[in-house]
Amino acid sequence: MEITKDIRYIGVNDHQVDLFEGQYAVPLGMAYNSYLILDDKIAVMDTVAEGFTHAWIEKLTVALGGRKPDYLVIQHMEPDHSASIGCFMHTYPQATIVSSAKAFTMMKNFYGEDYADRRIVVGEKDTLPLGKHTLTFVAAPMVHWPEVIVTYDDADKVLFSADGFGKFGALDREDPEGWACEARRYYFGIVGKYGAQVQALLKKAAALDIQIICPTHGPVLTGDLSYYLNLYNIWSSYGVESEGVVIAYTSVYGHTKAAAEELAAKLEARGCPKVSLTDLARDDMPEAVEDAFRYGTLVLASTTYNAEVFPPMRTFIEHLAERGYKNRTVAFIENGSWAPMAAKVMKGLLEGCKGLTFAEPTVRILSALNAESEAQLEALADALCPRG
Ligand code: FEO
Numbered sequence: 001m002e003i004t005k006d007i008r009y010i011g012v013n014d015h016q017v018d019l020f021e022g023q024y025a026v027p028l029g030m031a032y033n034s035y036l037i038l039d040d041k042i043a044v045m046d047t048v049a050e051g052f053t054h055a056w057i058e059k060l061t062v063a064l065g066g067r068k069p070d071y072l073v074i075q076h077m078e079p080d081h082s083a084s085i086g087c088f089m090h091t092y093p094q095a096t097i098v099s100s101a102k103a104f105t106m107m108k109n110f111y112g113e114d115y116a117d118r119r120i121v122v123g124e125k126d127t128l129p130l131g132k133h134t135l136t137f138v139a140a141p142m143v144h145w146p147e148v149i150v151t152y153d154d155a156d157k158v159l160f161s162a163d164g165f166g167k168f169g170a171l172d173r174e175d176p177e178g179w180a181c182e183a184r185r186y187y188f189g190i191v192g193k194y195g196a197q198v199q200a201l202l203k204k205a206a207a208l209d210i211q212i213i214c215p216t217h218g219p220v221l222t223g224d225l226s227y228y229l230n231l232y233n234i235w236s237s238y239g240v241e242s243e244g245v246v247i248a249y250t251s252v253y254g255h256t257k258a259a260a261e262e263l264a265a266k267l268e269a270r271g272c273p274k275v276s277l278t279d280l281a282r283d284d285m286p287e288a289v290e291d292a293f294r295y296g297t298l299v300l301a302s303t304t305y306n307a308e309v310f311p312p313m314r315t316f317i318e319h320l321a322e323r324g325y326k327n328r329t330v331a332f333i334e335n336g337s338w339a340p341m342a343a344k345v346m347k348g349l350l351e352g353c354k355g356l357t358f359a360e361p362t363v364r365i366l367s368a369l370n371a372e373s374e375a376q377l378e379a380l381a382d383a384l385c386p387r388g
Contacts, residue, residue, distance in 0.1 A: 029170030040131030167218025244274030
């Protein structure tokens with residue numbers, strides 16, 4: 001696939017992966033992107049995951065048309081991009097590997113080899129002339145590992161963005177939901193904790209004239225890039241992307257679920273622009289995390305369990321807290337048959353999150369909804385979405 005006259009796509013699609021990075025369901029598969037820059041000197045940008053090395057080398061060989069690569073640029077050492085380094089360096093013994101100092105340390109740790117006599121160590125603003133194209137390297141620490149560099153090609157105005165602007169989904173299947181949905185789930189799942197570092201990278205990117213973004217996952221981005229840059233700016237600054245309420249619940253016998261559904265109906269009846277209801281034990285947890293960051297209001301509804309909260313609720317809140325969840329409105333529904341304490345526990349789990357506003361009242365259910373808890377639900381719906 002030709003991206004520009006000199007740049008080719010040589011990535012692969014993975015439809016065998018059960019869980020990406022060991023935890024993310026990827027019903028549309030996954031793409032491991034790699035690119036080839038053909039100039040006086042030839043550079044390959046990143047490799048692909050284990051199991052796809054052979055297919056990748058074959059694609060590379062065809063795209064090279066009999067030439068030999070001079071450089072392998074490794075922007076990120078996570079094995080979905082680095083696992084084929086050894087095969088590449090063996091296949092092309094004349095090639096030099098170009099990466100950050102931290103990446104070479106990781107290379108040795110992962111693969112037992114750091115190519116001490118075949119490497120160029122690069123850092124912030126270092127350049128690699130290829131001929132017409134000159135690559136400029138930009139440090140992008142913690143987007144999303146510390147060794148990451150991204151690369152700008154001034155000739156074609158391309159940013160090779162490593163995992164930045166990545167997305168779940170293989171490239172040989174159309175994503176019916178478009179770019180943002182699986183890009184958002186990817187972002188908050190994988191990079192979400194590092195908003196400050198993404199903001200720093202966006203500031204550096206703003207100084208560059210970028211026409212094309214080539215990430216290591218998901219489609220090559222062209223056209224009006226402000227759409228993608230704007231979403232990344234909102235996500236990495238923990239801004240509210242859309243007005244709406246997420247109701248995340250756990251339920252053992254259905255009573256907490258009934259309360260969650262009743263609140264959802266009340267909010268919808270009041271004209272709340274979006275209500276997203278999720279069963280944390282059954283629905284996709286990364287999607288619930290994504291939604292919590294997407295919308296401005298979150299209702300947590302849990303039964304009390306072992307003087308705690310139901311385990312999927314604890315996991316969910318921990319996912320939010322470790323990703324820097326902040327600047328949102330949060331409300332609680334707790335259930336307990338003899339000593340309800342879920343609300344206190346949930347609030348405690350959010351203790352380190354900044355800028356949260358806790359909506360009142362907390363709904364307290366004693367086993368099943370009754371007139372009193374129904375009235376609390378009504379009051380909470382009024383608080384979250386006042387009647388117009
Ligand atoms: Fe796609 Fe962080 O590896």
